Amino acid sequence: MTKKILMACANHWTSPFQVGSHHIAKGFANAGYQVAFISDPISPLHILNGISDALRDRFSIYQEGGIWDYQNKIWTYIPAALATPHNKPILRSEWIHNNWYKLTWPNVFKVVAKNGFEKVDTLYFDSINQAFWLDVIPHDKSIFRIADKNTGFSKTTSATIKQEEKLAQQVDLVVYSAKSLESYVQSLHPKNTMFLPNGVNFEHFANGSKTLPVEYQNIKKPIAVYVGAMDVWFDYELVNYAARELPQVSFVLIGPDKLARQRLADLPNIHLLGSRDYSELPAYLHNADVGIIPFDIKDHAELIAHINPLKLYEYMACNLPVVSVHWEELELLKTPAILVNSYKAFVKAIKESIQIPKSIECYQKYAHKHDWKERVRILL
The missing domain is CATH 3.40.50.11010 (Rossmann fold)
Structure with a gap:
């Protein structure tokens, strides 16, 4: 039965x-x-x-x-x-x-x-x-x-x-x-x-579509991409600062962006694309150069300090280097992401990450260990 x-x-x-x-x-x-x-x-x-x-x-x-x-x-x-x-x-x-x-x-x-x-x-x-x-x-x-x-x-x-x-x-x-x-x-x-802990649908992201999204045809590389919610705990000032310091880098933000349109600066290298279907996300990640996690840990520590971020695994399943603000949970994950504690360090880490050859596979190897299939097996 x-x-x-x-x-x-x-x-x-x-x-x-x-x-x-x-x-x-x-x-x-x-x-x-x-x-x-x-x-x-x-x-x-x-x-x-x-x-x-x-x-x-x-x-x-x-x-x-x-x-x-x-x-x-x-x-x-x-x-x-x-x-x-x-x-x-x-x-x-x-x-x-x-x-x-x-x-x-x-x-x-x-x-x-x-x-x-x-x-x-x-x-x-x-x-x-x-x-x-x-x-x-x-x-x-x-x-x-x-x-x-x-x-x-x-x-x-x-x-x-x-x-x-x-x-x-x-x-x-x-x-x-x-x-x-x-x-x-x-x-x-x-x-x-x-x-x-959270995991990743490794097959979906690692082997998903790598076709260049239409929007990327008019966005110059290198691309720093963010996928997810952008609520009050998103650090808009950090993104504004990074975009001003790195005018040669395009910051592509994917997700509901009502608040983002109010708080992000009107800069030519900030691109708000709105929400995209889950099936489309691999293409946006595979064609980017670095994945970013710019959370406002200073003003929203109670929430962010207890997050095990899905996007970390999803970025890495697409073989993207990751730059994130630092919180203790990420240290415990022993992730190859670059964790930073200041605006200047965030900018420096993005600069370094976009220079890493995409042939490096340490990110996908890390993500593969955290497949949802294994998580569900343990739960069952």
Whole structure:
């Protein structure tokens, strides 16, 4: 009989940000599981922040009643509710946090049951907002994966802090992705824990498309590339400084860029490309010269110090040298990335990295050791 797992996740399945849980879902599917990937909900209030491509995508999945993907091994759904948890008046209340699922239309339980997941072998969480599944879905095992120190996010509320601790104590196993998260995880008093760092879909990045992206035809090399989110913890001033100091280097930033367009200087060598589909990313990395991780560790240490960065492995799988701001977790990874503690050192490291011959394979060798296949094997 086919085993089943319900994965309650913050990100939606088709997000351009394919994070750890996406890869773990595929790993379970490859191991013979049937997977339900349930994302955090949408509500009419989301429209107040504007109708983004991501919201259209999420609404489409909701409207279709969920979709089957990955050779029909993974079913994904996004519930919709009248009100959903958020760090805003009323929405930050414990009542909303604990009861939003009762406001879903159609009823989220009925949708899940209709698609064959009324009972599962395993419940998996990376979303604190969906802890209710523990009480309503019969299951044998449960896992809670912590990939960030959630108190470092502005969206965190007293209700989410309480729910995270409760969820950590209820599940059978808490896994965490960074060594620096260990004491934080232990403070939640879980039954069992395991360190399971992030990884990389090595095949996708190492052997993905190497075709020159259309945008690169009009961008002069060398190229320093960044792929990922650009939120308040992104160091915009560091990028501005580096772009001014290195006018011969093109800084290409890929990801949602609403805030970046406000905070980055209007310089001819800064190129904001917006989001790109996960399938397209290898081409942008293979045709760059260095991958950068310019996080604002000074003002957002609580969050960044506990990150095990996916992009580090993805850059290196494409044989890119990596220049990153320094934090302790990166030292523990014993990575060949160049870690720096100042703006001047960041610029110097980029200069040095773009001169390294691309034939050097130490980066791919490092990334290959961190394939998601091995991570999932350990978890299973």
